[in-house]
Amino acid sequence: MSRILEALRRAEQEHGAPAAPPTAEDDLAALPELLRALQPRAAAPDRFAACHYRPSLEHLLATDGHDRTAQAESFRVLRFRLEAWRGREPRKIVLIASSIPKDGKTVVAVNLARTLALTGARVLLIDADLRKGGIHDLLELKPDSGLAEVLQGNERWQGVCREVAPLGFCYLAAGRLPANPAELLRSQRLRQTLQEATTIFDWIVVDSPPLVPFADARYLAALAHGVVLVARDGWTPLPELTKSLQALASYPLVGLVMNDSDEEPSSGYYARYPLMAAVPMEESARA
Ligand SMILES: Nc1ncnc2c1ncn2[C@@H]1O[C@H](COP(=O)(O)OP(=O)(O)OP(=O)(O)O)[C@@H](O)[C@H]1O
Ligand SMILES: [Mg+2]
Numbered sequence: 001m002s003r004i005l006e007a008l009r010r011a012e013q014e015h016g017a018p019a020a021p022p023t024a025e026d027d028l029a030a031l032p033e034l035l036r037a038l039q040p041r042a043a044a045p046d047r048f049a050a051c052h053y054r055p056s057l058e059h060l061l062a063t064d065g066h067d068r069t070a071q072a073e074s075f076r077v078l079r080f081r082l083e084a085w086r087g088r089e090p091r092k093i094v095l096i097a098s099s100i101p102k103d104g105k106t107v108v109a110v111n112l113a114r115t116l117a118l119t120g121a122r123v124l125l126i127d128a129d130l131r132k133g134g135i136h137d138l139l140e141l142k143p144d145s146g147l148a149e150v151l152q153g154n155e156r157w158q159g160v161c162r163e164v165a166p167l168g169f170c171y172l173a174a175g176r177l178p179a180n181p182a183e184l185l186r187s188q189r190l191r192q193t194l195q196e197a198t199t200i201f202d203w204i205v206v207d208s209p210p211l212v213p214f215a216d217a218r219y220l221a222a223l224a225h226g227v228v229l230v231a232r233d234g235w236t237p238l239p240e241l242t243k244s245l246q247a248l249a250s251y252p253l254v255g256l257v258m259n260d261s262d263e264e265p266s267s268g269y270y271a272r273y274p275l276m277a278a279v280p281m282e283e284s285a286r287a
Contacts, residue, residue, distance in 0.1 A: 071111070075111045075114075075115040078115070078255065078257065079116055079119070082112075082116075082254070085226060085255075091226060092198050092203055092225060093223065093224045094204070094205050094206065094254070095206045095208060095221055095224035095226070095227045095228070096109040096112070096206065096207055096208060096228050097208050097217045097228070097230070098231065098232075099210060099211055099212045099236050099243065099244040102232070103231060103259060104230050104257075104259035105207055105230050106134040106135055106207050107259070108230050108257055109125060109206070110125065110135060110138050110139065110207075112205055113125040113167075113169045114167050116205070117167065117168035117169040121203055122200065122202045123168070123170065123202065123205065124169065124170045124171075124201040124204045124205070125164075125169050125170070125172070125205050126147060126171075126204060126207065127171075127172065127173050127174040127207050128174070128185065128208050128216070128220055129174055129208055129209045129216075130147065130148055130174050130175075130177060130185065130209070130216065131177065131209045131214065131216070132177070132209065133174030133175070133177060135173065135207060136173055139171070141164075141173075144160065144162065144173045145160045145176070146172050146173030147175050148174060148175030148176055148177065148178045149176065150172075150175070150189065150193055151178075151185070151190055151193075152178065160172065160173070170201070182214065182215045185216050185220060190219075190223065211247055212243050218251075221251040225252065226253075227252060227253050229244060230259050231259065232258075232260045233259065233261045
């Protein structure tokens with residue numbers, strides 16, 4: 001059993017299981033235990049060497065909605081939870097944030113956009129990581145003009161937004177990486193772009209650079225309707241995760257994704273906590 005589940009079970013033994021049905025508050029009450037569980041494994045490999053797995057469209061994305069892999073299932077769980085959170089409210093903009101590089105924000109953002117699009121919803125995926133812009137790599141697309149040019153006033157977002165036909169969503173690339181990303185992200189143009197996009201799309205999924213070292217994701221959080229925080233089991237250090245939670249304290253945290261978890265997404269514990277979704281490690285990465 002993973003340390004996360006062990007911690008959840010311990011928390012329940014100590015404080016008693018939440019009276020059904022569990023709420024978002026139950027998730028937050030479980031957080032301290034959860035955070036303790038997220039201490040990096042003692043024998044964690046070197047940060048960059050650990051990410052040996054290179055995703056490709058064939059086995060990373062939920063391709064047709066009938067995909068039975070644990071990864072595809074975990075994104076359906078996350079989609080269900082976001083749909084439940086939204087209900088009938090006009091909440092469309094979801095920021096995918098995490099503490100440090102390599103937690104899995106971009107993987108989560110792309111797969112969530114794909115999984116939302118499988119319902120027929122109109123989905124816009126925005127690469128707002130103006131420091132690195134990782135989505136085009138993951139989608140094996142050529143770098144293109146995008147958000148940076150829009151925020152600099154050189155393009156209209158409608159002009160640089162692309163439909164990624166096989167995946168069913170539209171994509172606004174990061175564009176040519178600017179020298180002043182945080183300044184651009186706090187500009188009025190971003191607010192206006194997102195506002196206009198909400199009149200066209202059902203969901204807007206926004207990828208971001210790491211929260212702890214940069215201000216960028218905080219500006220984005222201020223414009224998002226909800227923030228999904230990604231942590232990577234055995235990778236995200238507890239102090240960094242704590243800093244992220246503090247940084248997000250005044251923003252609507254609507255989801256916690258435990259990436260690279262060795263637990264099944266349908267496992268009883270995750271299923272009982274409404275904000276949580278566990279994304280298992282991709283099978284080929286285990287070998
Ligand atoms: N669940 C997973 N199973 C296997 N590999 C994964 C998983 N999640 C992420 N990875 C791999 O880890 C690496 C980092 O993931 P990703 O680029 O999504 O992180 P990030 O948080 O966006 O990082 P950055 O802040 O640097 O942009 C990628 O090579 C990705 O394929
Ligand atoms: Mg990224």
